[in-house]
Amino acid sequence: MLRNLFSKRKESFLPSTTDIHSHLLPGIDDGVQTIEESVDVITFLSTLGFKKLITTPHVMNDYYKNTPEIIRSKLNEVKEAIHKEGLEVEIEAAAEYYLDEHFYEQIIKGNELLTFGDNYILFETSFTVEPLLLKEVVFKLTSNGYRPVFAHPERYRYLHENTKLLNELIDQQLIFQLNLLSLEGYYSKPVQKMALQLLKRNAIHFVGSDCHNMKHAIAFKNALHHKNMEYLESIKLYNSTL
């Protein structure tokens, strides 16, 4: 209760009307599971002020074998449903690629990868173990003309423990995407602390909701009232260029 008294601000602050990270295509990852749930969450997000949602289903070889075809066909289903509802919000799809051998292979083979905006490609890694291929994947993606976007760097435990690596990634100007829920302390205190540290270091380029379901959407609405949102007021985010 005390925490809420001191951390809440009256006005809600949405840093951009474009979101670049969410799981809103039904039944293909751990995000929304039905078309109804999808429409409900998208409706809720549009009431918060979002005009464009670039949704990013997981692509993870061991769990979610999503191909561009699967993602595009689900996107069409959702587009139709939100059109029927008369929603104004625009929806596009890319992907959130999990850094594993399969992803590396796809890059090497030159297979189609889903991007957004100006060839941005969103990727994530294990939360605990430093991926051996991290620098190699970033290098290969960049050499192939992609602009890799590192999803929620504040959430990786191996980065909390390895300042040297974190500094290297920042120095290399790897594009970082912050989850807004991290600023509110939704995941944990250390994640919140890291989120603030990255913002203060000017290392954040994109923000995202990483919304998986209605529970996340409601938490997200509350997060927009958190005092830490003030750190985003003066930052020029790439979201607004999309």
Ligand SMILES: [Fe+2]
């Ligand atoms: Fe995600």
